[in-house]
Structure formats: C-alpha cells, structure tokens
Amino acid sequence: MAFSLGTTSNVGRRGRFRGNAALSDINIVPLVDVVLVLLIIFMLTAHVMEFGLQIEVPKVKQVKESAQDLPVVGISREGTTYLNDKPTNINLLASEVRQRFRNPTAVYVRCDRRTPFETFAQVVAILGDAKLSVNIVTQPEDLADRRR
Numbered sequence: 001m002a003f004s005l006g007t008t009s010n011v012g013r014r015g016r017f018r019g020n021a022a023l024s025d026i027n028i029v030p031l032v033d034v035v036l037v038l039l040i041i042f043m044l045t046a047h048v049m050e051f052g053l054q055i056e057v058p059k060v061k062q063v064k065e066s067a068q069d070l071p072v073v074g075i076s077r078e079g080t081t082y083l084n085d086k087p088t089n090i091n092l093l094a095s096e097v098r099q100r101f102r103n104p105t106a107v108y109v110r111c112d113r114r115t116p117f118e119t120f121a122q123v124v125a126i127l128g129d130a131k132l133s134v135n136i137v138t139q140p141e142d143l144a145d146r147r148r
Helices: 028-045 090-100 117-129 143-147
Strands: 072-075 081-083 106-111 133-136
Antiparallel strands (some): 072 081
C-alpha cells in the first residue's frame, strides 16, 4: 500500500520518478493480529496434546530365583576391601568372586572418595587380570553440591 506525502506538483523535480512520492512502510498491525490469534490457538490446544506413550506394564510376582546377587567390591577410606559387605583380603579378591558367584563376568567397584588411589588401582588391576569387567559405581551430583 502506498501513501502520498501530500505534494501533487512535480515542478522543479527531475529524474526518473515524476509521480507522487510514495512512502513504503510495513504495516505491523495485521502481523500482530495474526500472531496473537495463533498464540491463543496454541494456548487453547496445548493441554490437549500429550507427549510420549502411555504404556501400562504388567505386574508380576517377584520370584526369588530371578533376583540375581551381583558382586560388589567396596573399598573403605582406610583401604579395607569388602565383597558384598564382608571383609576380604585384596590378594584373594578374584578367587573369592569366582567362588561366591556363578560365572561372574562383571564386578561393581564402589569406594569412598577419600580412598587412596593406589588401593583402588590395585583392586581394578587384580579384577582385570582375572578377566572380569570392572564397573565403577558413582552417585549423581545434586544441584546443591554443584553450587558449593
């Protein structure tokens, strides 16, 4: 849409454009109207849309034979090693794991954060020599801990 500036005479003008000068601006009002209508439509239909699948899984009775006891090696601050909460000699750790668990393929290692690294490295090396996969147990950080 073009608007005239109010001058109708071309006296004293030379050049290519000899007609009325046009003011070309974008009219924002219809754009805002359309955006507001779309916003209202989305606000009204947002509660109708559901994200994800709603699946109701079957409930089963816990069977004792299906629950598997996993080998967990714990290392205290002082360097004492435990196999599922029972003190174990670090040199006999691999044989104890094989003796107490049927065909173990992986061992979970959890230790205190103040445990000397040398003890942790020895446990990982002993379990690795026994061809056992070593998984490290960690705890996720809380938001409050990150701020400190």
